[in-house]
Amino acid sequence: MERLPTWLRRRLPEGEVYFKTRKLLRDLNLFTVCEEAKCPNVGECWGNGTATFMIMGDICTRKCGFCAVAHGRPLPLDPHEPVRVAEAAKTMNLTYVVITSVTRDDLPDGGAYHFLRTVQAVKEALPDAGVEILIPDFKGREENLRVLLEDPPSVINHNVETVRKLYRKIGRPPEFYDRSLSVLEFYSKNGIIVKSGLMVGLGETMEEVLKTMDDLISAGVRILTIGQYLRPSRQNLPVDKYYSPEEFEELKQKALSKGFIGVESGPLVRSSYRAEELYREVSGIL
Numbered sequence: 040m041e042r043l044p045t046w047l048r049r050r051l052p053e054g055e056v057y058f059k060t061r062k063l064l065r066d067l068n069l070f071t072v073c074e075e076a077k078c079p080n081v082g083e084c085w086g087n088g089t090a091t092f093m094i095m096g097d098i099c100t101r102k103c104g105f106c107a108v109a110h111g112r113p114l115p116l117d118p119h120e121p122v123r124v125a126e127a128a129k130t131m132n133l134t135y136v137v138i139t140s141v142t143r144d145d146l147p148d149g150g151a152y153h154f155l156r157t158v159q160a161v162k163e164a165l166p167d168a169g170v171e172i173l174i175p176d177f178k179g180r181e182e183n184l185r186v187l188l189e190d191p192p193s194v195i196n197h198n199v200e201t202v203r204k205l206y207r208k209i210g211r212p213p214e215f216y217d218r219s220l221s222v223l224e225f226y227s228k229n230g231i232i233v234k235s236g237l238m239v240g241l242g243e244t245m246e247e248v249l250k251t252m253d254d255l256i257s258a259g260v261r262i263l264t265i266g267q268y269l270r271p272s273r274q275n276l277p278v279d280k281y282y283s284p285e286e287f288e289e290l291k292q293k294a295l296s297k298g299f300i301g302v303e304s305g306p307l308v309r310s311s312y313r314a315e316e317l318y319r320e321v322s323g324i325l
Contacts, residue, residue, distance in 0.1 A: 044281050047267065047306050060090060063130060067123045070097045084311075091137045091173075091311040092124050094157055095150050099141035104210045105200070105238065107271030108141060116146070121157040125164035135193075135315035136161050139173035149177035151186035158192050169193040171234070171314050179218040184225050194262065194318055195226045196234040198310055199255065202247040209241070209276065220258045227259025232321055234262035234301075236310045239290070241268050242279040248290065252297050261325070262301040262317050265290050266308035282306065300324050 064071060070093040084090060098113040099106070128136045138157055143150040154172055161170050170192040177183035187195065201209060203216045219235075227233045235255050239248065255263065265287065270278050282290075284306060291304035301317035 121160040125160040142175040198236040236264040238268040265304040
């Protein structure tokens with residue numbers, strides 16, 4: 040693996056809170072995207088007593104070229120998982136709970152009802168907490184998307200991931216780009232704060248990034264995260280470019296100028312990074 044620029048190097052996780060958080064998650068048999076996706080911020084987040092829960096197992100039905108999560112045939116859903124997520128969130132005294140998942144194309148609803156049950160369990164355990172969910176596309180079917188309207192979270196996040204041109208490169212049909220935009224637009228039109236995220240460093244041009252921002256704004260997205268793609272293993276796509284902190288700041292300013300209300304842009308930014316702060320910023324304006 041190539042040597043990382045200095046601004047991408049992180050210290051190894053340490054501290055009592057980090058290990059306490061890890062033990063709680065192990066005891067409750069819960070997965071987190073922090074571990075499964077090899078997030079570089081796991082030490083910081085767990086060290087602060089927070090985590091992003093990953094539901095519906097740790098095996099994804101899709102194989103995207105950038106992702107570290109295992110792919111293959113998943114196990115059946117665990118009906119008790121929503122309650123365990125809620126128990127963990129309550130034990131951690133979270134004021135803002137972020138939940139994501141693997142993609143489950145093997146399920147008729149793509150896992151929408153499992154998301155709903157998890158949101159409801161967290162709300163019951165922590166009625167004053169905000170809830171943000173980072174969802175797959177639920178096969179793009181409106182009947183699946185509508186499930187979450189029964190008891191919507193504070194924020195619905197769905198990552199477009201990269202520019203349209205690179206969808207085939209990352210292992211997704213190009214039409215999935217438009218599917219993702221339609222998912223975001225559906226929830227925006229139904230009055231929910233909508234968020235999305237981009238990786239850079241896969242071979243995109245600045246013009247393509249700016250066009251993607253325009254597409255997201257048109258779909259009703261108000262919160263945007265932009266982070267550096269990091270190659271999880273030799274089996275994943277190579278990095279085309281490492282953006283500097285100054286370039287990420289430039290991207291942030293361009294995003295704000297286009298109308299995004301909350302923007303987090305930086306080399307180590309990921310979808311749930313500063314999620315609560317971004318939500319508070321946006322909800323105070325809308």
